[in-house]
Every structure is written in structure tokens, then in C-alpha cells.
Amino acid sequence: MFARMRRMRLKENMRQLVREVRLDLRDFIYPLFVIEGEKIKNEISSMPDIYQMSLDHILQECENLINLNIYHIMLFGIPSHKDAIGSSALSPDGIIAKSIRAIKQKFPEMIISADLCFCEYTDHGHCGILDEKLQTIDNDATLEILGQQAVILANSGADMIAPSAMMDGMVLSIRTHLDRAGFSHIPIMSYSTKFASSYYGPFRDVANSTPSFGHRKSYQQDYANRREAILESLQDEAQGADILMVKPALAYLDIVRDIRERSLLPLAVYNVSGEYAMLKYAGSANLINYESTMIETLTSFKRAGADIIISYHTKELAKLIKNNRI
Ligand code: PBG
Numbered sequence: 001m002f003a004r005m006r007r008m009r010l011k012e013n014m015r016q017l018v019r020e021v022r023l024d025l026r027d028f029i030y031p032l033f034v035i036e037g038e039k040i041k042n043e044i045s046s047m048p049d050i051y052q053m054s055l056d057h058i059l060q061e062c063e064n065l066i067n068l069n070i071y072h073i074m075l076f077g078i079p080s081h082k083d084a085i086g087s088s089a090l091s092p093d094g095i096i097a098k099s100i101r102a103i104k105q106k107f108p109e110m111i112i113s114a115d116l117c118f119c120e121y122t123d124h125g126h127c128g129i130l131d132e133k134l135q136t137i138d139n140d141a142t143l144e145i146l147g148q149q150a151v152i153l154a155n156s157g158a159d160m161i162a163p164s165a166m167m168d169g170m171v172l173s174i175r176t177h178l179d180r181a182g183f184s185h186i187p188i189m190s191y192s193t194k195f196a197s198s199y200y201g202p203f204r205d206v207a208n209s210t211p212s213f214g215h216r217k218s219y220q221q222d223y224a225n226r227r228e229a230i231l232e233s234l235q236d237e238a239q240g241a242d243i244l245m246v247k248p249a250l251a252y253l254d255i256v257r258d259i260r261e262r263s264l265l266p267l268a269v270y271n272v273s274g275e276y277a278m279l280k281y282a283g284s285a286n287l288i289n290y291e292s293t294m295i296e297t298l299t300s301f302k303r304a305g306a307d308i309i310i311s312y313h314t315k316e317l318a319k320l321i322k323n324n325r326i
């Protein structure tokens, strides 16, 4: 009688029958980086197989994604003009707004989440407007422009707004702006628990968003704090977030579980650039089997309690599924 689980592990089909979580492409969101210009497709060495693409290539890529059954994307913008207040994020003809309109026109079935932040648009690379005296972010001034940016993105057709700036009161402010502008139906997926992490390094290369001075620790969270991490997500829930998120994913699965047990909202994880790059480089050095390690990693997010996975691996996963490899 003590061999109960062992008996069930004997045959592959039986193992499948008692499997607790599975990878389903419908739970995945694939990030894309749009750069201003034409006919541009730059691979960034820190993130193999991830490209900065101009809109023409992005549209081509959307077609590829749909052929792979990927219908959820998250857009990041790389504008050519940066200034202290990130003004190109506030223009209806800014890179993201323009791209969303073009994608939606060609592929209305594509569900687009728009990352909402200022670090890609500011010359100093911080996530909001600076308080010159304190040389840190002016939280409340940033709230106002985040609200404006959200309305611009919703206006251009974004299906979901994903604020990642980590300002206090961010979700409430964005919700209020969206509702006032007639977008009460547009959900907010908040980067509700976002740690100050070294795992974002490769992303900052791709998005050209490394801060020119200082760091983001004043507005991103200390990875040593579990209670604070839970509290941050619960506060965003109270402010009206529709989906919560933990970011990064892999080093924070305990927090994913903690939040899963305290909230009934859908929960996303962001499997960030550094996590992706580590697998890529370890795979290409033949230290690990890339595909099976990737699947093991993605499965661990589901097991920890995530409903939604934002991952640069999404396309590779889709190819494996398409070829019946998993
Ligand atoms: C911008 C933002 C970052 C990421 C997503 N949105 C970078 C940061 O906070 O420095 C990181 C994503 C990744 O590493 O893949 N606020």
C-alpha cells in the first residue's frame, strides 16, 4: 500500500492523469519591444532571440505569434526622444500608442497589455518625474502623468494597462483617470509586488532604461521583506487592481504562494530578463538542457500559484506545443 504514488508514476499516461498543473499557452503573455524607425530588428546580446523591432517587424511578428496560438502580448516602447519628464510617453503619437493602434487594426484578436512606466522615456532612466532637490522621484507628480499616459494607451486600443512604476497610490490614480475618461471596462494588471532586483539587468539593455544615476530602491521593494511584499499587493487590490503580479518570479515563489493564499484575484508572475538570460546562456554552454529546464521552470510558477506567466520563453514554449513535444 505504501507504493501508491509510485504505481501511478509508472506509465506516462497515468502520470499525466494525476498531474496537478499544466502549461497552457492561454496563460502566457509575450513581451515585445517596439523601437522607433523602420526595418529595424536588433538582437540584444544580453537576451538571445529577443529583438528591438520597429513597427513593421512587430506587425510581422504578431502574425507569427498568432500562427503559434499566442494571443497575449505586452508592449514596451523604446522612443528616440527622451527628456526629463518623458514627454513622448504623453503623446498620442508616441511609440506605444502608435503601435497599439497599428496592431489592433491588423490583428483585432490580439490582446495587448501596455506596460505603463516612464523609465523608457526619461533621459535619466527613472520611473517618473524627478524631485530635483531630493534627487529622487516625485511620487505625486508622477501619479498625475501616469494617469494621463494610461488614458492615452486606452484610447489607442490597449486591452489592459500594466503599471510598473511602483509609485504609492498608482493603481487608484490610474483607475480614477481611466474611469473618468470612459474606460471603466479596461482592467489594470498591477506590478503590485516588484522587487528592486538585479535580475532586470538585461531588460535595461534592451529597453535602454538603465538609470543614469542612483538606483530604484526608493520605489522598488527590498527582497528581504516578506510581509511588506504581501502588503504591497494587498494595497493594490484595495485600490482596484484587477490582476496582481510578483516580479521577478523564480527567486520569489514563496511570495507568489503567500499572495495566492491571501487574495482571490488572478495572479501573474513576471519571469524577467535575467532569469531568461541565465537559462539561455547556460543552455548554449551545454550546462543544462535548455528546453527541459525551461519547462520545469515555467511549471514551477504554476505550482506556486500563478495564473498568468509573462515570459520571454513564450514563443519557444508555443513551438514545443505546436510540435507536440510537450
Ligand atoms: C520598467 C520595467 C522593468 C521591467 C519591466 N518593466 C525594468 C525595471 O524596473 O528596471 C523588467 C523586466 C525584465 O527584466 O524582464 N519599470
Ligand code: ZN
Residues within 6 Å of the ligand: 117, 118, 119, 120, 126, 127, 164, 165
Ligand atoms: Zn520603470
